[in-house]
Amino acid sequence: ACPHLLPLGLSVPARLQKSKLKLLPHRVEQEDSTKFIVLTLVSIACIVGVLLASGLIYCLRHSSHYKLKEKLSGLGGDPAADATTAYQELCRQRMAMRPPDRPEGPHTSRISSVSSQFSDGPMPSPSARSSTSSWSEEPVQPNMDISTGHVILAYMEDHLKNKNRLEKEWEALCAYQAEPNCSLVAQREENMPKNRSLSVLTYDHSRILLKSENSHSNSDYINASPIMDHDPRNPAYIATQGPLPATVADFWQMVWESGCVVIVMLTPLTENGVRQCYHYWPDEGSNLYHVYEVNLVSEHIWCEDFLVRSFYLKNLQTNETRTVTQFHFLSWYDQGVPSSTRSLLDFRRKVNKCYRGRSCPIIVHCSDGAGRSGTYVLIDMVLNKMAKGAKEIDIAATLEHLRDQRPSMVQTKEQFEFALTAVAEEVNAILKALPQ
Numbered sequence: 001a002c003p004h005l006l007p008l009g010l011s012v013p014a015r016l017q018k019s020k021l022k023l024l025p026h027r028v029e030q031e032d033s034t035k036f037i038v039l040t041l042v043s044i045a046c047i048v049g050v051l052l053a054s055g056l057i058y059c060l061r062h063s064s065h066y067k068l069k070e071k072l073s074g075l076g077g078d079p080a081a082d083a084t085t086a087y088q089e090l091c092r093q094r095m096a097m098r099p100p101d102r103p104e105g106p107h108t109s110r111i112s113s114v115s116s117q118f119s120d121g122p123m124p125s126p127s128a129r130s131s132t133s134s135w136s137e138e139p140v141q142p143n144m145d146i147s148t149g150h151v152i153l154a155y156m157e158d159h160l161k162n163k164n165r166l167e168k169e170w171e172a173l174c175a176y177q178a179e180p181n182c183s184l185v186a187q188r189e190e191n192m193p194k195n196r197s198l199s200v201l202t203y204d205h206s207r208i209l210l211k212s213e214n215s216h217s218n219s220d221y222i223n224a225s226p227i228m229d230h231d232p233r234n235p236a237y238i239a240t241q242g243p244l245p246a247t248v249a250d251f252w253q254m255v256w257e258s259g260c261v262v263i264v265m266l267t268p269l270t271e272n273g274v275r276q277c278y279h280y281w282p283d284e285g286s287n288l289y290h291v292y293e294v295n296l297v298s299e300h301i302w303c304e305d306f307l308v309r310s311f312y313l314k315n316l317q318t319n320e321t322r323t324v325t326q327f328h329f330l331s332w333y334d335q336g337v338p339s340s341t342r343s344l345l346d347f348r349r350k351v352n353k354c355y356r357g358r359s360c361p362i363i364v365h366c367s368d369g370a371g372r373s374g375t376y377v378l379i380d381m382v383l384n385k386m387a388k389g390a391k392e393i394d395i396a397a398t399l400e401h402l403r404d405q406r407p408s409m410v411q412t413k414e415q416f417e418f419a420l421t422a423v424a425e426e427v428n429a430i431l432k433a434l435p436q
């Protein structure tokens with residue numbers, strides 16, 4: 001019956017009557033054109049259907065996106081209140097799916113650690129080290145694992161509501177001792193003036209070494225620590241103190257030698273009259289720091305919380321040049337937290353959009369390069385792991401991993417709580433933006 005079977009119809013035995021032979025193609029032709037019309041109509045109907053459906057989907061997604069935006073804008077410090085009833089119901093279901101006989105040993109007090117493996121049965125108590133190393137074995141997936149996202153979100157919201165557990169968690173983190181923890185190089189007499197704070201000195205085993213032959217002071221020391229994520233050879237970040245007048249040339253040397261193209265600055269220059277960081281770039285035109293010529297190309301104020309500067313950096317020894325972008329968050333004060341998670345999450349998205357696809361470390365600094373810098377790196381590292389589809393996230397272990405590399409990363413309980421809130425909020429936003 002189908003048009004492509006036509007040749008078969010033509011191969012009818014010769015003994016068939018002529019008329020029939022003549023008729024056959026004619027009939028097929030007629031049938032064919034009817035079918036063609038029907039097919040055309042069906043296809044048109046299909047196309048219209050698809051168009052209508054996609055229009056509908058677009059409208060739905062648009063409105064849910066709008067709702068999400070609306071919700072986020074009304075968000076204070078309480079992400080738990082933010083969840084819709086339906087969503088909370090989903091979380092409850094997921095929590096209920098967990099086996100009731102979860103081990104209640106001391107390790108379950110590691111409340112900010114969570115794993116979707118909970119749903120596979122009781123887990124051996126996760127040690128910080130083992131879960132840290134297991135991350136690197138995760139296959140890299142392009143997207144966040146949705147069920148992990150839901151579990152983590154539910155867990156963190158639960159956690160953030162229970163201040164007592166948070167307090168205990170923080171106390172446990174305060175007792176954490178990094179090992180090895182020698183800081184002899186940082187305490188050498190000639191290096192002491194290069195430190196902003198006695199409490200944040202680089203560890204000997206984890207510090208950025210400048211090429212002393214290129215240094216204006218023939219020294220390899222700068223108060224800066226490489227921060228590794230999953231790749232043990234290449235740091236994902238360099239956490240460093242805000243440059244001092246005496247270390248600004250070292251700072252630009254480090255920017256140059258590390259191949260850095262993105263600087264994240266998390267402190268205002270001055271707070272209540274106290275200098276937090278040296279003004280290490282030119283206000284206009286160019287400045288020369290040792291052999292590093294820095295040109296201010298542009299300064300773009302994004303919002304009241306942050307601005308973006310673009311520098312043209314030239315090494316006068318080699319005449320090589322590079323563009324460096326500095327993201328400056330203005331409203332985060334020493335020992336404190338930003339006024340909203342939203343502004344910092346927006347800021348992070350801008351940074352990562354600029355950085356995307358590169359392999360050099362991001363330089364992150366505040367004043368001492370530990371409190372605010374540690375909080376930012378913790379949030380970014382955890383969210384990046386989730387974006388890569390990690391099935392296990394342990395925030396406390398991640399923080400210990402950071403503290404193995406630089407002391408005092410995340411300085412206050414409020415900063416730690418802020419990091420949890422920010423992660424929960426971003427995960428919430430990602431889940432809502434996904435087609436369910």
Ligand SMILES: *[C@@H]1O[C@H](CO)[C@@H](O)[C@H](O)[C@H]1NC(C)=O
Pocket residue numbers: 176177178179180181
């Ligand atoms: C440094 O490591 C030693 C063990 O090698 C430990 O006893 C000490 O408490 C650690 N200090 C800090 C500040 O973590």
Ligand SMILES: *[C@@H]1O[C@H](CO)[C@@H](O)[C@H](O)[C@H]1NC(C)=O
Pocket residue numbers: 317318319
């Ligand atoms: C760099 O440029 C200057 C001026 O153009 C030139 O004199 C100098 O030889 C160059 N240096 C190198 C290493 O190419």
Ligand SMILES: CC(=O)N[C@H]1CO[C@H](CO)[C@@H](O)[C@@H]1O
Pocket residue numbers: 192193194195196197198244
């Ligand atoms: C500029 C300077 O000296 N900064 C600090 C370096 O570390 C010492 C620790 O002894 C501090 O006292 C300095 O203020």
